[in-house]
Amino acid sequence: xxxxxxxxxxxxxxxxxxxxxxxxxxxxxxxxxxxxxxxxxxxxxxxxxxxxxxxxxxxxxxxxxxxxxxxxxxxxxxxxxxxxxxxxxxxxxxxxxxxxxxxxxxxxxxxxxxxxxxxxxxxxxxxxxxxxxxxxxxxxxxxxxxxxxxxxxxxxxxxxxxxxxxxxxxxxxxxxxxxxxxxxxxxxxxxxxxxxxxxxxxxxxxxxxxxxxxxxxxxxxxxxxxxxxxxxxxxxxxxxxxxxxxxxxxxxxxxxxxxxxxxxxxxxxxxxxxxxxxxxxxxxxxxxxxxxxxxxxxxxxxxxxxxxxxxxxxxxxxxxxxxxxxxxxxxxxxxxxxxxxxxxxxxxxxxxxxxxxxxxxxxxxxxxxxxxxxxxxxxxxxxxxxxxxxxxxxxxxxxxxxxxxxxxxxxxxxxxxxxxxxxxxxxxxxxxxxxxxxxxxxxxxxxxxxxxxxxxxxxxxxxxxxxxxxxxxxxxxxxxxxxxxxxxxxxxxxxxxxxxxxxxxxxxxxxxxxxxxxxxxxxxxxxxxxxxxxxxxxxxxxxxxxxxxxxxxxxxxxxxxxxxxxxxxxxxxxxxxxxxxxxxxxxxxxxxxxxxxxxxxxxxxxxxxxxxxxxxxxxxxxxxx
Numbered sequence: 279x280x281x282x283x284x285x286x287x288x289x290x291x292x293x294x295x296x297x298x299x300x301x302x303x304x305x306x307x308x309x310x311x312x313x314x315x316x317x318x319x320x321x322x323x324x325x326x327x328x329x330x331x332x333x334x335x336x337x338x339x340x341x342x343x344x345x346x347x348x349x350x351x352x353x354x355x356x357x358x359x360x361x362x363x364x365x366x367x368x369x370x371x372x373x374x375x376x377x378x379x380x381x382x383x384x385x386x387x388x389x390x391x392x393x394x395x396x397x398x399x400x401x402x403x404x405x406x407x408x409x410x411x412x413x414x415x416x417x418x419x420x421x422x423x424x425x426x427x428x429x430x431x432x433x434x435x436x437x438x439x440x441x442x443x444x445x446x447x448x449x450x451x452x453x454x455x456x457x458x459x460x461x462x463x464x465x466x467x468x469x470x471x472x473x474x475x476x477x478x479x480x481x482x483x484x485x486x487x488x489x490x491x492x493x494x495x496x497x498x499x500x501x502x503x504x505x506x507x508x509x510x511x512x513x514x515x516x517x518x519x520x521x522x523x524x525x526x527x528x529x530x531x532x533x534x535x536x537x538x539x540x541x542x543x544x545x546x547x548x549x550x551x552x553x554x555x556x557x558x559x560x561x562x563x564x565x566x567x568x569x570x571x572x573x574x575x576x577x578x579x580x581x582x583x584x585x586x587x588x589x590x591x592x593x594x595x596x597x598x599x600x601x602x603x604x605x606x607x608x609x610x611x612x613x614x615x616x617x618x619x620x621x622x623x624x625x626x627x628x629x630x631x632x633x634x635x636x637x638x639x640x641x642x643x644x645x646x647x648x649x650x651x652x653x654x655x656x657x658x659x660x661x662x663x664x665x666x667x668x669x670x671x672x673x674x675x676x677x678x679x680x681x682x683x684x685x686x687x688x689x690x691x692x693x694x695x696x697x698x699x700x701x702x703x704x705x706x707x708x709x710x711x712x713x714x715x716x717x718x719x720x721x722x723x724x725x726x727x728x729x730x731x732x733x734x735x736x737x738x739x740x741x742x743x744x745x746x747x748x749x750x751x752x753x754x755x756x757x758x759x760x761x762x763x764x765x766x767x768x769x770x771x772x773x774x775x776x777x778x779x780x781x782x783x784x785x786x787x788x789x790x791x792x793x794x795x796x797x798x799x800x801x802x803x804x805x806x807x808x809x810x811x812x813x814x815x816x817x818x819x820x821x822x823x824x825x826x827x828x829x830x831x832x833x834x835x836x837x838x839x840x841x842x843x844x845x846x847x848x849x850x851x852x853x854x855x856x857x858x859x860x861x862x863x864x865x866x867x868x869x870x871x872x873x874x875x876x877x878x879x880x881x882x883x884x885x886x887x888x889x890x891x892x893x894x895x896x897x898x899x900x901x902x903x
């Protein structure tokens with residue numbers, strides 16, 4: 279058996295995933311962990327909707343409701359949407375550019391384990407004195423007043439998890455810049471790769487402000503500093519600036535990869551080249567650029583003054599223009615195409631009106647004068663769910679069906695997929711469309727309960743029914759995944775039959791080394807061009823030779839575990855009568871620093887897959903000499 283052959287047995291498989299540096303297996307880890315947190319965040323959403331189903335409900339207490347509300351938003355943004363998108367980026371982007379791996383496989387693994395341990399740390403707050411309760415934005419005036427350790431779990435957990443995201447973003451940037459196959463110029467990259475590139479650049483610039491803000495909050499909470507305490511000369515609004523300088527680019531960090539997934543789906547199932555490719559690339563870059571110029575539209579009511587409000591209002595309206603370019607290009611891609619309404623294509627078509635509705639309400643909120651009325655009402659809740667669910671979650675569901683055969687070599691059931699789509703689509707609009715009107719009728723955000731006779735009964739009841747529809751859709755998707763995994767019916771390299779980009783040129787799932795020979799890219803939609811010339815695979819750009827691959831490593835897991843342990847020590851060291859906080863902090867840092875030292879002295883040059891082994895290996899059918 280060759281050095282890269284798969285091990286057998288459950289124990290060996292678990293060890294393989296704990297130590298893997300293979301970007302495709304790390305993608306599986308992101309999807310599993312992100313899927314778990316998605317279900318957790320969904321359960322929290324169901325508790326919110328059950329509490330608000332009828333007036334004067336006492337399903338949960340006011341304090342617990344604040345914790346559930348905070349954890350729902352925090353979990354869905356940081357621990358579900360981001361890692362699930364990272365899963366697709368890891369699984370597909372290196373294949374789309376014809377690379378054998380990412381630039382830094384070790385850091386890729388470290389990024390995942392930091393995210394995972396940060397997420398676990400945050401959610402352990404439920405069992406250790408109470409979850410954070412100051413809203414997912416954790417505004418300083420509320421977070422400093424919170425008396426439990428919940429906010430400490432929030433700050434430390436997001437700090438660890440955010441470090442993993444930052445590492446991942448840098449890794450993707452370097453991979454796309456340095457590891458494209460011969461002939462893969464920037465203007466031949468698929469839109470999903472372009473959106474990964476721009477989103478990774480946004481991560482590089484957006485996460486440091488969050489890191490700074492969280493550090494200042496940690497110092498205020500744990501060490502008695504007064505950065506955000508107005509009574510001691512601090513400024514609570516500074517937290518809002520730091521958070522939203524991160525928080526608004528974060529929206530585009532999420533939505534741009536979603537745009538990339540939909541762009542590839544529209545082109546594939548319209549059987550046409552994406553309309554206006556160059557303008558789509560330009561719009562993607564422009565959205566990324568403008569994304570850093572709109573953060574204070576979240577703060578129109580904080581008293582910045584009319585000049586600042588006007589500047590951010592104009593910038594917010596301007597960002598709708600490149601988004602509009604994308605919408606029209608997707609419509610023109612379908613125009614005249616030979617459309618196949620597969621499950622991914624149904625999500626893509628449904629995404630357009632859903633996301634446009636969120637965009638229209640966004641432009642309404644961009645007017646500072648109007649925002650004084652909409653602000654902190656359920657109108658805003660409806661708006662951002664139309665953007666995040668109607669954009670990002672639709673893309674995650676579409677991408678799951680679209681890329682599943684490439685990642686796992688089996689095809690999800692289309693009939694169950696379409697049932698999932700209709701339940702989720704109907705449930706989504708039932709839940710959130712009515713919330714626009716609840717907001718206009720005066721229902722505030724984060725409200726724990728409401729009184730009868732306020733005119734809010736019917737709207738909230740309808741919204742809760744819609745949430746149950748979405749929950750049912752999620753359950754059917756899980757059933758679909760289980761059935762598909764049990765049947766394990768293998769598919770070929772291009773199971774949809776209309777694949778256009780390089781990932782569809784190799785076997786499903788791809789071999790460890792992705793490509794025996796790096797492919798020669800001769801234009802946009804490289805695989806489609808080869809198929810049109812009657813070729814079964816890609817033309818190779820190099821002769822068959824040895825391939826160098828990195829070794830697995832347990833060190834990323836240990837580095838992350840050490841920070842996880844140290845975070846507990848840091849959090850509890852200031853408690854009265856605590857004697858174990860400092861020793862735990864020191865032990866955790868020793869584990870982390872010791873693991874890093876081992877990595878620095880370890881002679882790890884990877885291993886070679888020899889040419890003879892490749893000639894005997896029939897896994898990769900995609901690239902032929």
